[in-house]
Amino acid sequence: MQRMEFIQDEVLRMTWLSHLLRLALEKLGLNVDSRIGGSLHFFLYDCVKITIYLCVLIFFISYLQSFFPPERTKKILGHFRGLSANLVAALLGTVTPFCSCSSIPIFMGFTAAGLPLGVSFSFLISSPMVDLGSLVLLSGIFGIRIAFVYVLLGLCLAVIGGVVIEHLGMENEVEDILRGLPVVEQDIPTLSFKERLSYAKEQVKTTFRKVILYILVGVGIGSLIHNWIPKAWVLSLLGAKNPFGVILATLVGIPMYADIFGTIPIAESLLLKGAELGTVLSFMMGVTTLSLPSMIMLRKVIKPKLLGIFIGICVVGIILIGYLFNALQTVLPL
Template sequence: MGTFIQNQILGMLWLKTLTGKMLTAFGLDIESRIGGSVHFFLYDVIKITLLLFVLIFIISYIQSFFPPERSKKILSRCKGFPARVIAALLGTVTSFCSCSSIPLFMGFTTAGLPLGVTFSFLISSPMVDFASLILLTSIFGWKIAIAYVVLGLVVAIAGGTIIEHLHMEDQIEMFLTPVKCCCSCSKAKTTQKQRLVSSMHSVTDTLKKVFPYILLSVAVGAVIHNWIPENWIINTLGVKNPLGVILAVFAGIPMYSDIFGCISISESLLAKGALLGVVLSFMMAVTTLSLPSLIMLKKVIKTKLLVVFVSICVTGIILVGYFFNVFQTLFLN
């Protein structure tokens, strides 16, 4: 039953078979490079779009029960390590877009919540969420998905703990200016109908913003899958390069995307021989440390704290990457 859910419901292998038969019926050889690229592109675009539609609707509906004011109340009830754990967990039910995480981070900070708590939330929110769990399960399986989320939470909690013990409250800008969020960050709705309508709006808004990145990511994935020599991937990002994780992290930082926008690239790299830790660390870097989000964050924290934040995230992601590399056989068997 578990295999059926992973392969047919989440992985949508039925869709892969269907699109393959359709292309074959039109006279395209899906075993050729061109045909294989078209098949990969069509299948992945439809699959990821369907998953995005369902997941964003569910996430947005859950978010309607956790408006900023309620989140502040939840976090203010705890102190110390438990508060950082709750903050990291709370990040998993927020939007996967970092542009919405930063305004929430600002609100938590101005409300007087400890810096470690707010940073645990800030790290967790874009790095690990419900969408990550489901999407990674559909591609890599439940063991990898759960480990990815758990280790992401560990990085978030550890990062918040380090920042809190560094006592860097003076590194927060005194006058925080509102940062416009590109997501649908409306207040919680009070009726069931309003929640559903708001969730649908979130789906359409997110799809408009993310879909171009999905197309680009899948196109790159199709090229990697059908045109890039396997030996080149293995030599660069596989077992022959012990620095592959570090390379992947710094390659991911300049990109502006989310997990939906980089999943196809990661899937293709793994299929071509890249190590699991390299692929997952690349995804973490893209979702957590994109340049646009760092530029936005620089508006509300000073350079010293920003450097500490980036250093903690980079170090944590690299350690997670090497963890998956070491135990790759355990997760992929």
């Protein structure tokens, strides 16, 4: 039990980093308990913590990704049929890109290669919502049990969403541009250990340059919420007294564009201000799964009817998961 608490507090939450930065700011004469000092402490702590997470997780996950290039993933999925194919697609989505915009080109390749449409959508739902990075990041903020339940429910949503789309027979709702994409059969590259390490290092650099702005903006918003927005405001909108808080959080999150790294500090601040757990997680799911830029990209390859069904399935699923987490919040304490 003590070992688990140590991992939770010192490794995942990096409590030691919070204490270290607090001492450093106090040495500089700043009162960390004041609004300005508290905002600066929150900003520095979350920026450093998320940057460490970012580099370590992307390196590790990119190394795993080197074993699953699109060609190999397509071949793996081609061996499964029915529900098992949706489940494998959802699981493979956990070791692929961190944001929905990065997942769409892979989704296009799967669909153009002739994989069942529902299987491709199971991958598309799972990839940005329940990647391995989200498991570790959520463990650091909300605890290991909550993180595992989140990932499990996210996988369930991905499988169910794909199965529903498959049974609706939406193959004709794919744009001609996707049907006309050439399918190029390539040999699956065999990389050496050094080449995999080099690939992982390059992915860290590339991804860091792409997401650092979102991290800074997300942490900045989080520090403002944490130290400047009255708790009563958050409670009235996203607390237990508002039965529509989950719906509101989901709808607010959808137009935003950020990955899990930029969303975490906002979610953390809302939770500390009294927002319910499921409401916060619904906000995160809305941002990472249904961002406006990714929906615009997706519209270029699927017709409005299919896009509407996909959005509808995700929105309903995210809202249901949010309410379920709110109901379980007493059973799954932070």
